[in-house]
Amino acid sequence: MNGLMEWLSNVFAPKARKVFANPWIDSVASTMKKVLPFILAGSLIFFYNVFRSYLSFLPNLSVIANYTFGFLAVFVVFIMTHEAMIKLHHEQYQINASLTAIAAYFLFCKPQVVDGVFQIANGRIGAAGIMFALVVGIYVSLVFHFYAKLHVLENNVTLPDFVSEWINNIIPITITLGIAMVLSDVLGLDFYQLILNLFMPLQQGAQTLPGFILLCFVPVIFYSMGISSWVFNAVTTPIFIAAIAENIAAVAGGGVPVNIATSEAVFTAALITMGGRGGTLPLNVLMLKSKSKKLRTMGKICIGPSLFNINEPLMFGAPVVFNPLLMLPIWINSIIGPAVVWLTMHFGLLNIPSKMIQVGQIPAPFSSVMITEDWRALPVYVVLFILYLVTWYPFYKVYEKQCIEEDGVQ
Known part of the structure; x- marks a missing residue:
């Protein structure tokens, strides 16, 4: 037993902490922590509805759950990208990359525009889309991460700083959404369903x-x-x-x-x-x-x-x-x-x-x-x-x- 405890404390635990400190793993874990308030806000409404089922005079607050629990995938894809940019030390991209992630997520979800009305399956932006949102967040983060490592226009003295900043955001945004457009619109791939099917064995096994x-x-x-x-x-x-x-x-x-x-x-x-x-x-x-x-x-x-x-x-x-x-x-x-x-x-x-x-x-x-x-x-x-x-x-x-x-x- 002493030998096992020594191995756990001196070998296994330190290595495990190192693994969990990896910026990508840490970003996913941090995302789940930061989206929790929205989950809890929806939970409180479900909790409230337990009492409302017995006290019908209470007002219907389900709309709050619809706009918290019902938007979880959108929140997750934003937070995932935001956290990854921070963990990877690309703070200059944390907002624009996160907004790009929302655009990419919608693109991958294959929405339709009918008579000028933007339509997307409700389930794809809610709780069922969390796993896909994490995947899209990682994808967008990877594009911005690799672009940041190119150091384009770094130390450029011929262009104003704000112009360099514009260019350094326009390029990864265009690359990210361009790839998403080719995969979803040109090739017609339904990546949402593909990722869902990929993780289905994990869901079923659980x-x-x-x-x-x-x-x-x-x-x-x-x-x-x-x-x-x-x-x-x-x-x-x-x-x-x-x-x-x-x-x-x-x-x-x-x-x-x-x-x-x-x-x-x-x-x-x-x-x-x-x-x-x-x-x-x-x-x-x-x-x-x-x-x-x-x-x-x-x-x-x-x-x-x-x-x-x-x-x-x-x-x-x-x-x-x-x-x-x-x-x-x-x-x-x-x-x-x-x-x-x-x-x-x-x-x-x-x-x-x-x-x-x-x-x-x-x-x-x-x-x-x-x-x-x-x-x-x-x-x-x-x-x-x-x-x-x-x-x-x-x-x-x-x-x-x-x-x-x-x-x-x-």
């Missing part, structure tokens, strides 16, 4: 039991080594958003939701993330009555955030991070939780979420019932709490004994 467990398990492994799980939003957010959008559309069309791998099932319902990633609430409860002064104090400090499914204070304060006695149970719980949730939903023992509510800091089990719209979430919550507790207990007791000895030395 909805299987092994795929669902991996989506929940892998981020926790890195989280337990101090690497923020936010970096995985670049992969999980497009999958989760597209999945919940399909569930919403299915219910609106009189069907039933089928996608389990959604942010609502993983985070908002707070069954898998009970107290935070890895089901840490039972650990926090154990710490409240610890015989170790250190653990008891940390338990009292962390219980507030834990009730709202925020476990960073616990992860770094207990600590769980790089603690071999607590890393293993959090890994185990990150398999148990997703497996139980997927199986109960798959076999109809618990409703699959069909509303987009991604405010993950709603205390459970209130959030569990609200998100699933199913009172059966209560016994599922209790069962998972017990399973998490049983997993934590033996490892915690060994660690507690160690902490008590350290308290005695101090």
Whole structure:
């Protein structure tokens, strides 16, 4: 175990941090963070509509969701390009490149003009288009990046600065949109559908039991080594958003939701993330009555955030991070939780979420019932709490004994 921990801390974790610090990967991760307010704004409307379904006199605010959640792809392609220009140190292009990305995105979506009216499929600019928006953002960023490296008109003294700036924007804009025009208009390729088909196996794989467990398990492994799980939003957010959008559309069309791998099932319902990633609430409860002064104090400090499914204070304060006695149970719980949730939903023992509510800091089990719209979430919550507790207990007791000895030395 000591050899494994040494390898994880001195070899694996530093290399992983280096990989995630890559400007392209960092740009995608940063994009998912910065588009979150628009996702949450839409989520609040869906949350509000839960109450409106019982209180019909409340005003209809769905238009707000339509212009936040409904425009996610457009926001993402802009932010992705903007972030890439910053990370690649091409700040002079961050606005124009981002605006060009919006134009390129629309071009690739093959809109039509009928009787002077610009028409584009609504689904292509919303949540379903996030993955394509990331691809287009990377494409536009690559064009501007390679052009910037040519240093055209750099140190030119014969032209005014503003003229050089115009030229250095006109050229990459024209190249970017010219390529998009040839591919979409001249060759007639539907790149939106092509990219969607390309990533379909990933989307479908995430909805299987092994795929669902991996989506929940892998981020926790890195989280337990101090690497923020936010970096995985670049992969999980497009999958989760597209999945919940399909569930919403299915219910609106009189069907039933089928996608389990959604942010609502993983985070908002707070069954898998009970107290935070890895089901840490039972650990926090154990710490409240610890015989170790250190653990008891940390338990009292962390219980507030834990009730709202925020476990960073616990992860770094207990600590769980790089603690071999607590890393293993959090890994185990990150398999148990997703497996139980997927199986109960798959076999109809618990409703699959069909509303987009991604405010993950709603205390459970209130959030569990609200998100699933199913009172059966209560016994599922209790069962998972017990399973998490049983997993934590033996490892915690060994660690507690160690902490008590350290308290005695101090």
